[in-house]
Amino acid sequence: MRKELGKKQRWPKEIRKKRKGLFNKLGIDRKWREIYNIASDVVNLKGYRKECCFHGFYVMDSMLREMAKRLGLARNQMYLLTYREIGDIFLKNKKIDVNQINKRKGFTIMTHKNGMARVLIGGKARKFFSGINIEKEKIDKNVKELQGTCACRGQAKGVVRIVNFVEDMPKMKKGNVMVAHTTFPNLVPAMKLASAIVTEDGGMTCHAAIVARELGTPCITGIKIATKVLRDGDLVEVDADKGVVMIIKKQSRS
Numbered sequence: 001m002r003k004e005l006g007k008k009q010r011w012p013k014e015i016r017k018k019r020k021g022l023f024n025k026l027g028i029d030r031k032w033r034e035i036y037n038i039a040s041d042v043v044n045l046k047g048y049r050k051e052c053c054f055h056g057f058y059v060m061d062s063m064l065r066e067m068a069k070r071l072g073l074a075r076n077q078m079y080l081l082t083y084r085e086i087g088d089i090f091l092k093n094k095k096i097d098v099n100q101i102n103k104r105k106g107f108t109i110m111t112h113k114n115g116m117a118r119v120l121i122g123g124k125a126r127k128f129f130s131g132i133n134i135e136k137e138k139i140d141k142n143v144k145e146l147q148g149t150c151a152c153r154g155q156a157k158g159v160v161r162i163v164n165f166v167e168d169m170p171k172m173k174k175g176n177v178m179v180a181h182t183t184f185p186n187l188v189p190a191m192k193l194a195s196a197i198v199t200e201d202g203g204m205t206c207h208a209a210i211v212a213r214e215l216g217t218p219c220i221t222g223i224k225i226a227t228k229v230l231r232d233g234d235l236v237e238v239d240a241d242k243g244v245v246m247i248i249k250k251q252s253r254s
Helices: 002-026 030-071 083-091 098-103 123-130 166-171 185-193 207-215
Strands: 108-113 116-121 145-147 149-152 155-162 177-180 196-199 219-221 235-239 244-249
Touching: 002 030, 030 083, 030 207, 108 123, 116 123, 149 207, 155 166, 166 185, 177 185, 185 207, 196 207, 207 219
Parallel strands: 155 177, 177 196, 196 219
Antiparallel strands: 108 116, 145 244, 149 219, 155 235, 235 244
């Protein structure tokens, strides 16, 4: 642990040294160095913002666990309450209608209007949803090539494993190509096994991109249909330099 902490503490200094060396090697003048440094700060702040969000979610989850315990509710029931309802329960001693909460486990929509939250359940929710014009994206599932953004250069070839949740991680083996909608800290153990990482969400500064660059793992982000076209067992070739995933062989679909 101390060794890893030491590496993390030395990392910023080493990066600054490498950056200065590149500036000198490429003959970048003072004006462009300042622009690059500002851009670097923006990228770091974006990453820091995400880390703050992840920490906030962790703290919120701990709070909801304690609230659920005091109210005699399951944790997933707490997630079905609005923040105003939680405030009314603890600050105004409002009674809990458990049956009403459980109904929200079905088809439910929450809307906000004039600062007020409205919860629609069942038929009312479906009626509201049917009135929304949502254009469905047409996806060619027989496509042989997927295009995204290079987040970390390199090439790799391997079998696809879809890893969207912690529960998916056991199927990852060393050398697999990890494909996900997005990544977050709890998925890092699976990312360390991947020969390449492909995500639907994100860009150059997303979590997957940052971790991939730390690991030196080829990474492509922003392939919006990756988990819809690719399946566990597909054999792919990843060329992160060009931001391209080539599908070599598809696993038979049952």
